[in-house]
Amino acid sequence: xxxxxxxxxxxxxxxxxxxxxxxxxxxxxxxxxxxxxxxxxxxxxxxxxxxxxxxxxxxxxxxxxxxxxxxxxxxxxxxxxxxxxxxxxxxxxxxxxxxxxxxxxxxxxxxxxxxxxxxxxxxxxxxxxxxxxxxxxxxxxxxxxxxxxxxxxxxxxxxxxxxxxxxxxxxxxxxxxxxxxxxxxxxxxxxxxxxxxxxxxxxxxxxxxxxxxxxxxxxxxxxxxxxxxxxxxxxxxxxxxxxxxxxxxxxxxxxxxxxxxxxxxxxxxxxxxxxxxxxxxxxxxxxxxxxxxxxxxxxxxxxxxxxxxxxxxxxxxxxxxxxxxxxx
Amino acid sequence: xxxxxxxxxxxxxxxxxxxxxxxxxxxxxxxxxxxxxxxxxxxxxxxxxxxxxxxxxxxxxxxxxxxxxxxxxxxxxxxxxxxxxxxxxxxxxxxxxxxxxxxxxxxxxxxxxxxxxxxxxxxxxxxxxxxxxxxxxxxxxxxxxxxxxxxxxxxxxxxxxxxxxxxxxxxxxxxxxxxxxxxxxxxxxxxxxxxxxxxxxxxxxxxxxxxxxxxxxxxxxxxxxxxxxxxxxxxxxxxxxxxxxxxxxxxxxxxxxxxxxxxxxxxxxxxxxxxxxxxxxxxxxxxxxxxxxxxxxxxxxxxxxxxxxxxxxxxxxxxxxxxxxxxxxxxxxxxxxxxxxxxxxxxxxxxxxxxxxxxxxxxxxxxxxxxxxxxxxxxxxxxxxxxxxxxxxxxxxxxxxxxxxxxxxxxxxxxxxxxxxxxxxxxxxxxxxxxxxxxxxxxxxxxxxxxxxxxxxxxxxxxxxxxxxxxxxxxxxxxxxxxxxxxxxxxxxxxxxxxxxxxxxxxxxx
Numbered sequence: 001x002x003x004x005x006x007x008x009x010x011x012x013x014x015x016x017x018x019x020x021x022x023x024x025x026x027x028x029x030x031x032x033x034x035x036x037x038x039x040x041x042x043x044x045x046x047x048x049x050x051x052x053x054x055x056x057x058x059x060x061x062x063x064x065x066x067x068x069x070x071x072x073x074x075x076x077x078x079x080x081x082x083x084x085x086x087x088x089x090x091x092x093x094x095x096x097x098x099x100x101x102x103x104x105x106x107x108x109x110x111x112x113x114x115x116x117x118x119x120x121x122x123x124x125x126x127x128x129x130x131x132x133x134x135x136x137x138x139x140x141x142x143x144x145x146x147x148x149x150x151x152x153x154x155x156x157x158x159x160x161x162x163x164x165x166x167x168x169x170x171x172x173x174x175x176x177x178x179x180x181x182x183x184x185x186x187x188x189x190x191x192x193x194x195x196x197x198x199x200x201x202x203x204x205x206x207x208x209x210x211x212x213x214x215x216x217x218x219x220x221x222x223x224x225x226x227x228x229x230x231x232x233x234x235x236x237x238x239x240x241x242x243x244x245x246x247x248x249x250x251x252x253x254x255x256x257x258x259x260x261x262x263x264x265x266x267x268x269x270x271x272x273x274x275x276x277x278x279x280x281x282x283x284x285x286x287x288x289x290x291x292x293x294x295x296x297x298x299x300x301x302x303x304x305x306x307x308x309x310x311x312x313x314x315x316x317x318x319x320x321x322x323x324x325x326x327x328x
Numbered sequence: 329x330x331x332x333x334x335x336x337x338x339x340x341x342x343x344x345x346x347x348x349x350x351x352x353x354x355x356x357x358x359x360x361x362x363x364x365x366x367x368x369x370x371x372x373x374x375x376x377x378x379x380x381x382x383x384x385x386x387x388x389x390x391x392x393x394x395x396x397x398x399x400x401x402x403x404x405x406x407x408x409x410x411x412x413x414x415x416x417x418x419x420x421x422x423x424x425x426x427x428x429x430x431x432x433x434x435x436x437x438x439x440x441x442x443x444x445x446x447x448x449x450x451x452x453x454x455x456x457x458x459x460x461x462x463x464x465x466x467x468x469x470x471x472x473x474x475x476x477x478x479x480x481x482x483x484x485x486x487x488x489x490x491x492x493x494x495x496x497x498x499x500x501x502x503x504x505x506x507x508x509x510x511x512x513x514x515x516x517x518x519x520x521x522x523x524x525x526x527x528x529x530x531x532x533x534x535x536x537x538x539x540x541x542x543x544x545x546x547x548x549x550x551x552x553x554x555x556x557x558x559x560x561x562x563x564x565x566x567x568x569x570x571x572x573x574x575x576x577x578x579x580x581x582x583x584x585x586x587x588x589x590x591x592x593x594x595x596x597x598x599x600x601x602x603x604x605x606x607x608x609x610x611x612x613x614x615x616x617x618x619x620x621x622x623x624x625x626x627x628x629x630x631x632x633x634x635x636x637x638x639x640x641x642x643x644x645x646x647x648x649x650x651x652x653x654x655x656x657x658x659x660x661x662x663x664x665x666x667x668x669x670x671x672x673x674x675x676x677x678x679x680x681x682x683x684x685x686x687x688x689x690x691x692x693x694x695x696x697x698x699x700x701x702x703x704x705x706x707x708x709x710x711x712x713x714x715x716x717x718x719x720x721x722x723x724x725x726x727x728x729x730x731x732x733x734x735x736x737x738x739x740x741x742x743x744x745x746x747x748x749x750x751x752x753x754x755x756x757x758x759x760x761x762x763x764x765x766x767x768x769x770x771x772x773x774x775x776x777x778x779x780x781x782x783x784x785x786x787x788x789x790x791x792x793x794x795x796x797x798x799x800x801x802x803x804x805x806x807x808x809x810x811x812x813x814x815x816x817x818x819x820x821x822x823x824x825x826x827x828x829x830x831x832x833x834x835x836x837x838x
Contacts, residue, residue, distance in 0.1 A: 007827045007834065016830050020660060021820040093765065121709055128711040191767055215832050280832050 015285030017276060026290065030169065030251025031272050038248045039270040043087045043141050045248070052247045054240060055266045057083075057144040057258075064139040066127060069120050075142050083146075084122060086131040087139040092187040094131030096122050097145060109186070110158070146266065149259040151232060155179055157221040159186030163199070163237055163257045163265075166274050166286065169297055170245035171312050172238055173289040173320065175199040176278045177206055177231065182221050188256075190277045195219060197226045198282035202321020204234025210280035236265045238317070242309035244270060282323075289320055336818060340811040347807030354802055362798070370403070370445050371543055373580075374603045377427075377438040377590065385594035387412075389427045392539070392583030392590075393440060396423075400444045400580060408439035422583045436595070444580075457558025461534040464526055473506035474527055481527075488533055489564055489573065492557055495527050496571035517553050521568045524555060533557060537586055538565065540579040541602060549602040551582055551589055631800055639800075644680070646799045649809055651676050651786040656816055658782050663823030665771075667759050667779040674752045675783035676790055684787055688780060691753070694726055695776065698757035699764070706761075720754040 011018075038044050049056045060082060061075030076082060080101050086094040096119065097109040106114045123140045125131070132138040152161045159180030166174045176196045180186045183193030190196050195216065198207035206229040209216045218225050231237070241255040244267065254274025257267050279286055296315065300307065307315070354360045381387050393416070396402045407414045412427040427438055466474060477498050485491040499507055499520055510523045521537055528535045536558075539551040554575060555566045565575035575581075583589070592598040631642055651673040658664040666672050679687040701722050705715050727750060756779070764772035789795065799805055822830075 004824070004827055007831070008822055010834055011822060011827065011830055014833055016822075016833060018820070018822040018826045019663075020823060024818050024820050125709060125711065128713075130712055191771070193768075210832070213829055213832060280830065283833070285833075 011285075015288035015291075016279055017286040017290070019276065021287065022273075022276060026168070026252040027273055031253070032249070035249045036272055039250060039253065039272050041087050041139075042085060042089075042269055043139060045267075045270055046141075046143075048247050049267055052243065054243055054247060055263065057146055057260070057263075057266050057268070060142045060144070062087075062139055062141055063123055063127070066124060069123050072116075072120065072123065072142075081145040083143050084119065084126070085141045085143065086126040087141050088132040088136070089126075089138070090131070092189060092192075094122070094126055099145065146258045146260045146268075147262070149232065149261045151229070151259075152179070154222055154224040155219045155226050155229065157182050157186070157219070159184070159188060160258055162188045162268060163231070163259070164196075164274065164278065165237070165241035165255045165257070166278060167241050167244055167253050167255055168290050168293050169251045170242050170307075170309060171293045171296075171316050172201060172241045173293060173316065174278050174282055174284070174286060175201055175237075175241075176281045177226075177229075179209075179219060179226065181211075181219070190275060195226060196277055196281035197229075198278070198284070198323075199231060199234075200321055200323050201238070202317040204231040204237070205229065206231065207282060207323060210277055213277070213280060215280065215283070231259070233259065233265055235313070238313045239309055240265050240267055242312045246309075284323075292319060333818070336814060340814050343807045343811040343814070347804045347809075347811065350804035350807075351802045354804070360801060369606050370443060371580075371604060371606050373442045373444070373541070373543075375440040375442075376601045376603070377436075377440070377598070378601075379436055379592050379595040379598035381429075381432045381434060381436050381595045383433040386430045387428065387432055387436070387592070387594040389438065389593075389595070389598070390591045391425050391427075391440065391600065392587070393423045393425050394442065394444075394541075394580055394582050395421060396444065400446060402442060402444050404441075404443040406439075406441045408441065412438065420585065422585065424583075457536075457563060458534040460532055461529055463532065464529040466526065466530075470510060473509045474530055476506045477504075477510075478527060478530060482531075488557065488559055491531065491533060492524075492528065492535070492555070492564070492566055493571045493573055495524055496555070496566055496568060499524050499527070500569060500571065517568055521553060521555060524568060528557075536584050538563075538575075538584050539582045539589065540575070541582050541604075542576075543578045543580055543604060543606070545604055545606045547604075549604060551602075552579070554579070556584070631803060643796055643800050644677070646803060646806070647790040647796060648673060648677075649806055650795065650799065651790045653809055653813065654786040654789055655782055656813060658785070660816055660819060661823060663825030664782060665775050665778045666782045667756060667763070667775050671752070671756060671759070672779050672782035673786055675756070675779065676786035678752055679783065679787040680791070684784060687787075688784065690730070691756075691780065691783075693730075694723060694753055695757055695760065697726060698723055698753065699761055702757055702761040703764075706765075716754065716758060719757055720750065723750045723753050723757070 038048060043059075043062055046056050046059055050059075060077070060079070061071070063069055063071065063075070081099050083098070084096040089095065096114070098106045098114065098119075099109045100107040102113060104116075106116070106119065108114050126138055126140040129136045129138050146160050148156070148160045155161075156179040161177060161179045164176045164178055165172045175198070177199055178188040178190065179195040179197060180188050181193050181195060185192070188194045190210075193212065195209045195211045197209040199205070200207060206227050209219075209226045211220065217227055237257055237259075240257055244253060244255045245251070248270055250270070250272055252272075252274075254271035255267065256269050256271065257265055260266055276286070293316070355362060375391070375393075377389065377391060379389065393405075394400070394402075395418070407416075407425060407427070409427055411432065412429045415426045415428075417424055417426070425440065477495075481491060481494045481498055485494045498504065499510075501507055502511075502515055507523075510526075511519060525535045525537075534557060536556050538554045538556045540554055541549055541551055553568055555568050556563045556575075557566070558564075564573060566573055590598050590600055631639060631646075652670070655666065655669065655672050659666060659669070675691065678691075681687075682690060698719055702715075702719055705718060710718070760772055760776055763775055
């Protein structure tokens with residue numbers, strides 16, 4: 001009992017945020033329920049982002065009724081690679097990634113051959129709500145297939161690594177690179193076994209990683225070190241993340257971004273309840289950082305100023321960036 | 329934000345205070361017992377009156393019934409008789425029922441039924457009685473014998489109480505010549521009582537005959553004669569055979585005086601037989617029953633005012649918030665992962681039907697089989713609704729099979745599964761399989777075990793009889809519960825499991 005209390009105090013001193021605090025102080029306080037559909041539905045997120053001039057993977061088309069499945073051919077329009085996603089899917093379920101065509105068939109990312117009929121069935125399943133939260137009817141989204149930048153080749157296994165940034169009222173407070181592993185089946189979700197690697201907000205250099213709540217330094221599949229990697233285009237990522245607050249109106253979000261080898265940083269999706277493992281990846285608690293941002297916001301509000309995304313990024317980079325390198 | 333916190337604090341304080349004060353009022357002012365086991369003995373007395381009616385005359389039967397003035401409370405009294413007019417009247421501290429009919433014939437049977445319980449109130453109404461009486465006139469040898477008996481009694485007694493006791497002892501000394509003379513060869517108790525009254529009247533001590541019934545279950549009883557005398561404050565009771573003073577607590581006063589229990593006009597061979605039995609009753613129910621015969625109406629607006637059937641439903645319903653509270657604590661304070669929020673409570677309710685151990689086994693078997701079916705259906709790529717329907721049907725078939733199987737094996741318990749809410753099972757299977765696919769087998773297993781654990785704990789707590797009684801009797805407790813839940817709504821501390829989850833931070837520093 002005493003040991004637990006000590007652990008409690010130690011975690012609190014380091015500003016580690018628990019689920020209860022995240023829900024009570026951030027999710028419930030900053031995220032209006034009525035705005036959830038914007039982030040829950042990837043199509044709405046995408047439309048908003050396009051309207052705001054934020055870079056997202058190009059949308060080829062949307063299928064919302066069984067009848068419209070006939071239009072699939074027209075939507076694909078002869079492209080060799082594309083992605084089919086449920087608009088309200090969760091946990092990466094129901095996503096079909098077509099990497100190439102082969103003799104009238106399609107070839108999925110893992111090399112499996114898929115017939116046109118199978119794709120139509122997949123879309124039909126998406127429409128009936130097979131993959132949506134709560135089993136509601138859903139829409140299928142057909143979009144550009146992201147090709148990850150070669151920089152990630154050595155530290156990821158299949159799939160597309162993505163960058164998760166937690167953004168409080170437009171201020172990025174913490175960032176993490178998520179690397180798929182063999183165990184996560186190419187998915188970038190931490191609870192499925194992907195690796196989370198902390199990222200210095202100012203420089204974009206990776207820190208160490210977390211894998212299933214443990215601290216690691218090497219990718220288990222490629223054995224390359226995951227720390228000390230300079231992410232290209234880092235400021236663009238930060239600007240994208242900071243701009244998402246205006247895009248959706250939610251105050252506390254996780255922004256998931258990818259680095260495409262041709263198109264650069266793109267926003268994949270937004271999350272209204274970002275997970276807490278990012279803290280382990282950064283070896284740093286969220287609470288101190290969010291409190292600093294809240295104090296800054298209060299100051300600005302008193303002075304009657306609102307900052308631009310550029311100013312916000314500068315603020316957090318100065319305050320939270322340049323984490324001393326680990327030397328042990 | 330701050331004003332919201334203040335608002336919440338005030339709300340919580342108001343709710344807790346309201347709940348606590350209503351409950352305190354119920355306990356301390358209304359005196360409702362806090363635990364259920366304060367049960368009271370309930371006596372059911374049947375007096376069966378039998379006689380043969382003569383065909384010619386109208387019939388009139390009079391019988392004494394208990395006056396119930398002091399030590400007992402009548403809960404229900406009924407006179408069961410066909411074609412008879414019934415009237416009850418009071419006279420000289422006695423109560424008498426009169427049955428009358430113009431034309432009846434043959435053997436007649438009438439019933440008088442009384443349900444009563446002991447009165448526990450502290451203050452008793454004042455009683456009145458005579459403390460002086462005139463001497464009965466006697467002459468001749470009887471007078472001499474009486475005087476001879478009284479002389480030593482006077483010597484051996486100090487007050488009225490000892491005087492009466494001494495008198496009774498002397499009269500019971502059948503070897504004494506004076507006693508023999510007075511009894512004149514009839515040593516029956518009523519006759520002895522008559523002699524005692526005579527002797528006492530000479531000393532101007534009033535004496536009354538009290539006929540009592542002994543409250544013993546399942547033994548035929550006949551009225552028992554006691555003597556009583558008023559000492560200015562209270563009645564003193566004496567056993568006419570032993571001179572023993574004090575009425576045992578299991579005696580019920582039926583009537584006083586020299587009259588017979590029953591008198592019949594227009595009939596013969598009258599007889600009364602008594603049969604008694606007792607049962608125990610929850611003190612609250614008893615209070616409710618007593619209410620109908622008294623004016624204390626404090627339970628009128630409690631849940632006890634509902635019909636019995638509805639009460640039983642509410643006994644389950646008031647426990648649901650307790651179950652939810654258990655889940656709330658397990659999830660938000662401990663950090664246990666369960667399937668959905670209220671599924672464990674629903675499963676806990678289902679355990680009511682099946683018993684805990686059997687329920688867990690059933691839940692596990694059906695869910696495991698259902699999951700394997702669900703994973704098979706996964707290959708068929710079915711749409712959601714048809715798939716759910718197939719799983720539900722499968723669950724029904726499974727339950728039927730288990731019932732049949734266990735019935736053939738002679739296990740009656742298996743039949744109770746028919747009522748096991750199968751929709752809950754179906755939804756559990758569905759959600760568990762989604763969890764399985766999304767987050768892997770390990771997580772699904774963890775969640776399933778967490779759900780079972782939460783459901784078992786909720787079930788165990790929801791079926792504690794003392795707790796059910798308490799919440800049902802003092803529903804204001806639920807307000808305190810709401811206060812706690814509101815406070816939990818803004819709880820920001822760590823969950824117990826998070827202390828383990830974030831251990832990585834501490835290792836690094838140590």
